[in-house]
Amino acid sequence: MVNSILPLELQEVVVSKRGRRIVGPVTYTLAGAGTTIVIGPNGSGKTTLLRMMHGLERTSEGRLSWAQAFKEASQRQSFVFQSPIIMRRSVLDNLAYPLTLAGKSRKEANEAAARWAAKVGLGSRLQQSASRLSGGEKQKLALARALIREPEVLFLDEPCANLDGKATRVIEGVLQDAKSNGTRLVMSTHDMGQARRLADDVIFMLGGQIHECAPVQDFFNSPATPETEQFLRGDIVE
CATH class of the missing domain: 3.40.50.300 (P-loop containing nucleotide triphosphate hydrolases)
Known part of the structure; x- marks a missing residue:
């Protein structure tokens, strides 16, 4: 424990x-x-x-x-x-980044990123540049990125x-x-x-x-x- x-x-x-x-x-x-x-x-x-x-x-x-x-x-x-x-990357890359930084494989990080994007309503935006999201969408992305490492x-x-x-x-x-x-x-x-x-x-x-x-x-x-x-x-x- x-x-x-x-x-x-x-x-x-x-x-x-x-x-x-x-x-x-x-x-x-x-x-x-x-x-x-x-x-x-x-x-x-x-x-x-x-x-x-x-x-x-x-x-x-x-x-x-x-x-x-x-x-x-x-x-x-x-x-x-x-x-x-x-970050000036896709929604997927923004979410996967903390996990790859922590040593997760790219596959694991991308799968987790897709799950968290869906949780905050960004599941259809994975390949979109994060800089093009609305203010509310950016805040959802920031929250998901903060929580993805639990x-x-x-x-x-x-x-x-x-x-x-x-x-x-x-x-x-x-x-x-x-x-x-x-x-x-x-x-x-x-x-x-x-x-x-x-x-x-x-x-x-x-x-x-x-x-x-x-x-x-x-x-x-x-x-x-x-x-x-x-x-x-x-x-x-x-």
Whole structure:
């Protein structure tokens, strides 16, 4: 049995840029199963928190540690950006690339790529240049490419922010399936309806810190602070 890379422990972690504190200090443990949704006003540190947890942002202070060595942990997690990063190759090649990089044969990689393309509604686009896909199709491709290696943890930074309802529904369905299959999800969103649909627990970021963290029902039905209550009402919170 493969040992889990979780929990991820953050202890008084700070991210600073050009002498300005962006996030922190943050003390938090990511463990167990399910979906954690990260919400908060613009500029509250949501993206930086996700990037720091994934290893894309260097910490200035504090300690970040996975249950396994960093190299092992980094190979068993993925990240989906708000603006998808697509290689100038076919849909098939975009999806197969992570598997060939991991040592799979071209045949195995192509077969898996075809299955994942079908899951996200791109089964008829395998030979098309990925650069010619619509915005929603590119995000579906990015999600499938992130999940094709079956990561233990998947971070997503507002993956549905620029999508219509139909594309959002497809992506949410794929995410629910991934969660059911054991992938731990951590995702930021501005869509409170999406947060209610997907979350098992919610992190509310404010001023670069975790202002509140609670199970989804407690968070929405009984917010613990006036700032959280104001944010959920749609008021401006700074």
